[in-house]
Amino acid sequence: MKKILIIVLLSTIFMGCNKDSLDKPLADILYVKSNGNSMPAYIYGNGKDKVFMLLLHGGPGGNGIEYRDGLYAELLEKEFAVIYWDQRGQGMAQGKPDKADLNIELMAQDIEKLIAVIRYKYGKDSKIFLYGHSWGGMLGSAFIVNKDRQKLVSGWIESNGAHDLPFLNIETVKLFITIGNEQIAKNHSVAQWTDIVKWAKAIDTNNISSEISGELNSKAFEVEDLLGNDGELADSKPSDKLYFYSPINKITNFITGNKTNLLLNDEIEKTSFTPQIGNIAVPCLFMTSKFDFVVPPALAIDAFQRKVGMDKELKIFEFSGHSPMNGEAELYANTIINFIKKYK
């Protein structure tokens, strides 16, 4: 019996042991422990040039590895290494953090620690581009608007990023009305769009409560189905990843991610990084989609205009909703690849 116990213990201890080599494609998993939580980073792709794209997932309540799906991820990983990271209290992060400490600033500090660990493991000359999608755009903005922290990265890529919730809610209402009327004029799902436009017009944009904000978010995902059925969106290929092969435990991810989302919700609803975008001194790529009702294109366009200097790019995907990496995968990946190659 003792022998079995010793074998179990030894296999546990040596489980994470592997040789670090940047010549072959990276496939590493490491955890970063910070303020009561250990958060996994899944690092895949070409590490030869020590160029990393640190991916901040959406949610809160998502996970990093769900972004490693499809053609765009394959194309990105051919060019450089992608760090798919599970943020605090989400994905496969675990530990006993204190609820009272949870806020966006603490999560931005987690990113700083992850970057320190990446440089420790892969070399101080590693170049890191920060990427945030959706909620990841807000979290990444919290990191990047800080003048000391932004020196740690070579660039900021915000895709459909929600860096200003009050602004986002107002623009979502406007977009429902504008696109709704366009769709009615095109004779697309007229009955549904008529109801949506009527509902949107009734919202007082000077006083959007968190309940209305939640409704806007739900409706935003619903209308993507309408647009898809009416041929406005590029076909997006659903994930073919099997439950059995994912390192993510979907039950754990659902339960812990939703709780973290709930705890952050009040802060997120009030947060706006728009006034601080002028602080960003590193190259920026702002990406958005014409039919993104979850995070309307106005946010990316506004951020692009506010960013000081010429080292900035704006890309609008014409046939996509909130996740252009699925529908316009090749164009999406190439936009990122070209930006990183230019500024690495």
Place this chain on the structure above:
Amino acid sequence: MLHYQFGTAKTVMNKIILLLILSLSAKVYGQHLHYKGSLLGNQLIYPGINIQAEKIVYSKEKIKEGKHNKIWKKQRNIIATIDLGAYCHPKMFTALINTYGIKYQKITKRSWFYETGVGFGFARTFLPETYTVKDDGSVKKVFLPGYAYFTPKVDFIWGRQFKKPFLIDQVFIKTSALYLLHYNYTNLPTFSVEIGMGININNLQSQKQK
């Protein structure tokens, strides 16, 4: 921070090893323990093993004589249990679980048995390569990274006793719901299904004596 981590891990591991040795060596002191070994699937798909030592603390038996002088026996037992198990979530973590429980067992006249149990214990997770960053910005690798969670549990077991006294005296299926308390910002329920067998060392000894 590193010292704290080392201390916590070492203390928990020492307790688990000590409890295991005590439970498995209890027979030395004349206790009649029954053991169960099983393969488990945490959340159905993450593989693991579990060993249970159990002792009847209360027993009620009804014996009836049927046709052809056949004897039918019904039994109700209250059983104390100690479990030690482990499961692995490949690449992500391994968990050691040590729980203590009490269960109610009903054995039918045809030797099928049903058990319902409750208990509590501790789960210790072991993470792979983990780093922490100190206030001065230096990076350190964490020794034996992972967390200990308090874990209440509920078990439901269905099985069949073998009438002849072999070393393996029963087979069973067990479903368990185990709560990891204070996991991230909430409490995490995990579910396991086990397939296993009962081992009665007394039967082996009596067979040898024969």
